[in-house]
Amino acid sequence: MWEYTGKVKEHFLNPRNVGEIENADGVGEVGSMACGDALKLTFKVDGGIIQDAKFKTFGCASAIASASALTELLIGKTVEEAEKLTNDHIADYLGGLPKEKMHCSVMGHEALEKAIACYRGEPDKVQAGNVVCECFHITDLQLERAVTDHSLKSIEEITNYIKAGGGCGQCHDTIQGIIDRVNGTLTEKPPAPKPLTNIQKIKLIEETLEREIKPALMQDGGDIQLVDVDGDRVLVKLKGRCAACAMSQITLKDYVESKLKELVAQALTVEEVVS
Ligand code: FES
Numbered sequence: 567m568w569e570y571t572g573k574v575k576e577h578f579l580n581p582r583n584v585g586e587i588e589n590a591d592g593v594g595e596v597g598s599m600a601c602g603d604a605l606k607l608t609f610k611v612d613g614g615i616i617q618d619a620k621f622k623t624f625g626c627a628s629a630i631a632s633a634s635a636l637t638e639l640l641i642g643k644t645v646e647e648a649e650k651l652t653n654d655h656i657a658d659y660l661g662g663l664p665k666e667k668m669h670c671s672v673m674g675h676e677a678l679e680k681a682i683a684c685y686r687g688e689p690d691k692v693q694a695g696n697v698v699c700e701c702f703h704i705t706d707l708q709l710e711r712a713v714t715d716h717s718l719k720s721i722e723e724i725t726n727y728i729k730a731g732g733g734c735g736q737c738h739d740t741i742q743g744i745i746d747r748v749n750g751t752l753t754e755k756p757p758a759p760k761p762l763t764n765i766q767k768i769k770l771i772e773e774t775l776e777r778e779i780k781p782a783l784m785q786d787g788g789d790i791q792l793v794d795v796d797g798d799r800v801l802v803k804l805k806g807r808c809a810a811c812a813m814s815q816i817t818l819k820d821y822v823e824s825k826l827k828e829l830v831a832q833a834l835t836v837e838e839v840v841s
Pocket of ligand 1: 735
Protein backbone atom coordinates (compact mmCIF):
# COMPACT_ATOMS: atom_id res chain seq x y z
CA MET A 567 0.00 0.00 0.00
CA TRP A 568 1.34 3.45 -0.90
CA GLU A 569 2.08 5.99 1.82
CA TYR A 570 0.24 9.14 0.77
CA THR A 571 0.60 12.51 2.45
CA GLY A 572 -2.45 14.15 3.99
CA LYS A 573 -2.51 16.64 1.12
CA VAL A 574 -2.58 13.90 -1.51
CA LYS A 575 -5.48 12.23 0.30
CA GLU A 576 -7.29 15.54 0.65
CA HIS A 577 -6.93 16.41 -3.06
CA PHE A 578 -7.97 12.88 -4.00
CA LEU A 579 -11.11 13.01 -1.85
CA ASN A 580 -11.94 16.65 -2.71
CA PRO A 581 -10.36 17.33 -6.10
CA ARG A 582 -10.38 20.96 -7.22
CA ASN A 583 -11.37 22.19 -10.66
CA VAL A 584 -12.74 18.96 -12.07
CA GLY A 585 -14.27 19.26 -15.53
CA GLU A 586 -13.51 20.72 -18.92
CA ILE A 587 -13.54 24.37 -20.01
CA GLU A 588 -15.56 25.03 -23.13
CA ASN A 589 -13.71 26.96 -25.80
CA ALA A 590 -10.50 26.62 -23.78
CA ASP A 591 -7.41 28.55 -24.90
CA GLY A 592 -5.10 25.67 -24.02
CA VAL A 593 -5.85 21.95 -24.19
CA GLY A 594 -3.41 19.19 -23.26
CA GLU A 595 -4.24 15.51 -23.33
CA VAL A 596 -1.83 12.77 -22.29
CA GLY A 597 -1.95 9.05 -21.60
CA SER A 598 -4.69 6.71 -22.63
CA MET A 599 -7.27 4.52 -20.95
CA ALA A 600 -5.42 1.48 -22.29
CA CYS A 601 -2.30 2.57 -20.38
CA GLY A 602 -4.22 2.99 -17.16
CA ASP A 603 -3.76 6.77 -16.81
CA ALA A 604 -5.19 9.58 -18.88
CA LEU A 605 -5.42 13.30 -18.24
CA LYS A 606 -7.05 16.18 -20.09
CA LEU A 607 -6.12 19.68 -18.95
CA THR A 608 -7.88 22.78 -20.23
CA PHE A 609 -7.25 26.40 -19.31
CA LYS A 610 -8.57 29.84 -20.12
CA VAL A 611 -6.27 32.83 -20.50
CA ASP A 612 -7.20 36.47 -20.18
CA GLY A 613 -4.69 39.31 -20.28
CA GLY A 614 -1.84 36.77 -20.35
CA ILE A 615 -3.01 35.27 -17.05
CA ILE A 616 -4.52 31.82 -16.59
CA GLN A 617 -7.94 32.67 -15.19
CA ASP A 618 -9.28 29.14 -14.97
CA ALA A 619 -8.00 25.58 -15.31
CA LYS A 620 -9.85 22.28 -15.19
CA PHE A 621 -8.98 18.65 -15.54
CA LYS A 622 -10.51 15.31 -16.31
CA THR A 623 -8.55 12.23 -15.45
CA PHE A 624 -8.72 8.51 -15.38
CA GLY A 625 -6.24 7.18 -12.91
CA CYS A 626 -5.29 6.38 -9.36
CA ALA A 627 -5.50 8.55 -6.23
CA SER A 628 -2.16 10.25 -6.93
CA ALA A 629 -3.11 10.95 -10.57
CA ILE A 630 -6.26 12.73 -9.40
CA ALA A 631 -4.39 14.59 -6.65
CA SER A 632 -1.60 15.61 -9.06
CA ALA A 633 -4.05 16.96 -11.63
CA SER A 634 -5.99 18.80 -8.93
CA ALA A 635 -2.75 20.31 -7.58
CA LEU A 636 -1.69 21.31 -11.09
CA THR A 637 -4.88 23.34 -11.66
CA GLU A 638 -4.41 25.05 -8.31
CA LEU A 639 -0.85 25.94 -9.21
CA LEU A 640 -1.89 27.28 -12.62
CA ILE A 641 -4.76 29.58 -11.77
CA GLY A 642 -3.51 33.16 -11.38
CA LYS A 643 -0.17 32.57 -13.07
CA THR A 644 0.96 34.07 -16.35
CA VAL A 645 1.57 31.58 -19.14
CA GLU A 646 5.31 32.30 -18.84
CA GLU A 647 5.21 31.50 -15.12
CA ALA A 648 3.18 28.35 -15.78
CA GLU A 649 5.78 27.26 -18.32
CA LYS A 650 8.39 27.16 -15.56
CA LEU A 651 6.42 24.64 -13.49
CA THR A 652 7.85 21.12 -13.39
CA ASN A 653 6.53 17.83 -12.11
CA ASP A 654 8.57 18.41 -8.94
CA HIS A 655 6.49 21.51 -8.21
CA ILE A 656 3.35 19.37 -8.41
CA ALA A 657 4.83 16.69 -6.13
CA ASP A 658 6.14 19.34 -3.69
CA TYR A 659 2.75 21.05 -3.59
CA LEU A 660 1.30 17.74 -2.43
CA GLY A 661 3.98 17.25 0.21
CA GLY A 662 5.64 14.55 -1.90
CA LEU A 663 4.54 11.45 -3.79
CA PRO A 664 5.64 7.83 -3.38
CA LYS A 665 8.49 7.26 -5.83
CA GLU A 666 6.41 4.64 -7.63
CA LYS A 667 3.82 7.34 -8.27
CA MET A 668 6.04 10.14 -9.56
CA HIS A 669 4.77 9.39 -13.07
CA CYS A 670 1.45 10.98 -12.03
CA SER A 671 3.18 14.33 -11.53
CA VAL A 672 5.10 13.82 -14.80
CA MET A 673 1.79 13.21 -16.57
CA GLY A 674 0.50 16.50 -15.17
CA HIS A 675 3.58 18.32 -16.41
CA GLU A 676 3.29 16.79 -19.88
CA ALA A 677 -0.37 17.80 -20.08
CA LEU A 678 0.65 21.34 -19.13
CA GLU A 679 3.34 21.44 -21.83
CA LYS A 680 0.83 20.29 -24.41
CA ALA A 681 -1.77 22.80 -23.29
CA ILE A 682 0.76 25.66 -23.49
CA ALA A 683 1.91 24.49 -26.95
CA CYS A 684 -1.76 24.39 -27.99
CA TYR A 685 -2.31 27.90 -26.60
CA ARG A 686 0.64 29.19 -28.61
CA GLY A 687 -0.18 27.23 -31.73
CA GLU A 688 3.13 25.40 -31.53
CA PRO A 689 3.73 21.80 -32.61
CA ASP A 690 3.33 19.11 -29.99
CA LYS A 691 6.83 18.39 -28.63
CA VAL A 692 5.88 15.47 -26.41
CA GLN A 693 4.63 13.29 -29.25
CA ALA A 694 7.81 13.68 -31.33
CA GLY A 695 10.31 10.84 -31.49
CA ASN A 696 10.01 7.10 -32.03
CA VAL A 697 7.93 4.93 -29.76
CA VAL A 698 10.16 2.71 -27.62
CA CYS A 699 7.69 1.38 -25.06
CA GLU A 700 4.60 0.15 -26.92
CA CYS A 701 2.77 -0.70 -23.70
CA PHE A 702 2.71 2.93 -22.56
CA HIS A 703 3.39 4.64 -25.88
CA ILE A 704 6.57 6.35 -24.64
CA THR A 705 9.02 7.70 -27.19
CA ASP A 706 12.80 7.79 -27.19
CA LEU A 707 12.71 11.59 -26.76
CA GLN A 708 10.51 11.29 -23.68
CA LEU A 709 12.90 8.71 -22.27
CA GLU A 710 15.96 10.85 -22.98
CA ARG A 711 14.34 13.81 -21.35
CA ALA A 712 13.27 11.86 -18.27
CA VAL A 713 16.80 10.50 -17.82
CA THR A 714 18.33 13.97 -18.24
CA ASP A 715 15.85 15.97 -16.17
CA HIS A 716 15.70 13.56 -13.23
CA SER A 717 19.17 11.93 -13.38
CA LEU A 718 17.56 8.51 -13.73
CA LYS A 719 19.92 5.55 -13.73
CA SER A 720 17.77 2.42 -13.85
CA ILE A 721 14.76 0.99 -15.65
CA GLU A 722 12.93 0.86 -12.32
CA GLU A 723 13.40 4.61 -11.87
CA ILE A 724 12.21 5.20 -15.46
CA THR A 725 9.08 3.15 -14.76
CA ASN A 726 8.40 5.16 -11.62
CA TYR A 727 8.71 8.43 -13.52
CA ILE A 728 7.05 7.79 -16.87
CA LYS A 729 5.77 4.19 -16.64
CA ALA A 730 7.86 3.05 -19.61
CA GLY A 731 9.09 -0.50 -19.10
CA GLY A 732 6.40 -1.30 -16.56
CA GLY A 733 4.47 -3.70 -18.81
CA CYS A 734 5.69 -6.60 -20.93
CA GLY A 735 9.35 -5.64 -20.55
CA GLN A 736 10.22 -5.99 -24.25
CA CYS A 737 11.54 -2.44 -24.34
CA HIS A 738 14.00 -2.95 -21.46
CA ASP A 739 17.12 -3.37 -23.61
CA THR A 740 16.34 -0.23 -25.60
CA ILE A 741 15.58 1.74 -22.45
CA GLN A 742 18.84 0.58 -20.85
CA GLY A 743 20.69 1.69 -24.00
CA ILE A 744 19.14 5.14 -23.74
CA ILE A 745 20.01 5.38 -20.02
CA ASP A 746 23.62 4.41 -20.76
CA ARG A 747 23.92 6.76 -23.71
CA VAL A 748 22.44 9.79 -21.97
CA ASN A 749 24.47 9.19 -18.82
CA GLY A 750 27.61 8.75 -20.91
CA THR A 751 28.33 5.28 -19.55
CA LEU A 752 28.46 3.60 -22.94
CA THR A 753 32.06 2.63 -23.40
CA GLU A 754 33.19 2.74 -26.96
CA LYS A 755 36.26 0.66 -27.68
CA PRO A 756 39.17 2.86 -28.72
CA PRO A 757 40.29 2.10 -32.28
CA ALA A 758 43.18 -0.36 -32.41
CA PRO A 759 46.49 1.46 -32.94
CA LYS A 760 47.92 1.19 -36.44
CA PRO A 761 50.87 -1.20 -36.64
CA LEU A 762 54.23 0.56 -37.00
CA THR A 763 55.97 0.51 -40.35
CA ASN A 764 59.54 -0.90 -40.33
CA ILE A 765 61.06 2.56 -40.52
CA GLN A 766 58.85 3.86 -37.69
CA LYS A 767 59.73 0.82 -35.57
CA ILE A 768 63.49 1.16 -36.07
CA LYS A 769 63.33 4.89 -35.36
CA LEU A 770 61.38 4.31 -32.18
CA ILE A 771 63.78 1.59 -31.03
CA GLU A 772 66.74 3.93 -31.61
CA GLU A 773 65.04 6.76 -29.73
CA THR A 774 64.14 4.50 -26.81
CA LEU A 775 67.67 3.15 -26.57
CA GLU A 776 69.15 6.66 -26.58
CA ARG A 777 66.64 8.28 -24.25
CA GLU A 778 65.72 5.54 -21.79
CA ILE A 779 68.11 2.62 -21.88
CA LYS A 780 71.62 3.89 -22.57
CA PRO A 781 71.66 6.50 -19.77
CA ALA A 782 70.67 3.82 -17.21
CA LEU A 783 73.35 1.37 -18.40
CA MET A 784 75.99 4.11 -18.54
CA GLN A 785 75.43 4.91 -14.89
CA ASP A 786 76.95 1.48 -14.16
CA GLY A 787 79.75 1.85 -16.74
CA GLY A 788 77.96 -0.13 -19.43
CA ASP A 789 76.53 0.71 -22.85
CA ILE A 790 74.47 -0.76 -25.66
CA GLN A 791 74.57 -0.50 -29.44
CA LEU A 792 71.83 -1.33 -31.91
CA VAL A 793 73.13 -3.71 -34.55
CA ASP A 794 70.06 -4.60 -36.57
CA VAL A 795 66.30 -5.06 -36.51
CA ASP A 796 64.96 -8.19 -38.18
CA GLY A 797 61.17 -8.19 -38.01
CA ASP A 798 60.48 -8.18 -34.28
CA ARG A 799 64.01 -9.32 -33.35
CA VAL A 800 66.19 -6.53 -32.02
CA LEU A 801 69.86 -7.39 -32.28
CA VAL A 802 72.13 -5.46 -29.92
CA LYS A 803 75.70 -5.48 -28.73
CA LEU A 804 76.43 -4.89 -25.05
CA LYS A 805 79.48 -2.76 -24.39
CA GLY A 806 81.61 -1.58 -21.51
CA ARG A 807 80.99 -3.29 -18.20
CA CYS A 808 77.76 -4.82 -19.53
CA ALA A 809 79.71 -6.89 -22.06
CA ALA A 810 81.62 -8.70 -19.33
CA CYS A 811 78.84 -8.82 -16.77
CA ALA A 812 77.57 -12.22 -15.64
CA MET A 813 74.10 -10.69 -15.34
CA SER A 814 74.06 -9.42 -18.94
CA GLN A 815 71.25 -11.78 -20.08
CA ILE A 816 69.08 -10.65 -17.20
CA THR A 817 69.78 -7.04 -18.12
CA LEU A 818 68.84 -7.78 -21.73
CA LYS A 819 65.57 -9.56 -20.97
CA ASP A 820 64.36 -7.92 -17.77
CA TYR A 821 65.37 -4.40 -18.57
CA VAL A 822 66.16 -3.75 -22.26
CA GLU A 823 63.55 -6.05 -23.74
CA SER A 824 60.78 -5.12 -21.31
CA LYS A 825 61.43 -1.38 -21.90
CA LEU A 826 61.25 -1.85 -25.67
CA LYS A 827 58.06 -3.90 -25.31
CA GLU A 828 56.54 -1.21 -23.16
CA LEU A 829 57.57 1.78 -25.27
CA VAL A 830 57.74 0.42 -28.83
CA ALA A 831 55.88 -2.87 -29.45
CA GLN A 832 54.88 -5.86 -27.34
CA ALA A 833 56.10 -8.34 -29.94
CA LEU A 834 59.77 -7.29 -29.76
CA THR A 835 62.46 -9.66 -28.50
CA VAL A 836 66.07 -8.67 -27.82
CA GLU A 837 69.06 -10.79 -28.69
CA GLU A 838 72.71 -10.14 -28.03
CA VAL A 839 75.15 -10.28 -30.92
CA VAL A 840 78.53 -11.48 -29.77
CA SER A 841 81.48 -10.88 -32.05
S1 FES B 1 6.98 -2.37 -24.52
FE1 FES B 1 7.66 -1.35 -22.75
S2 FES B 1 6.80 -2.46 -21.12
FE2 FES B 1 5.97 -3.39 -22.89
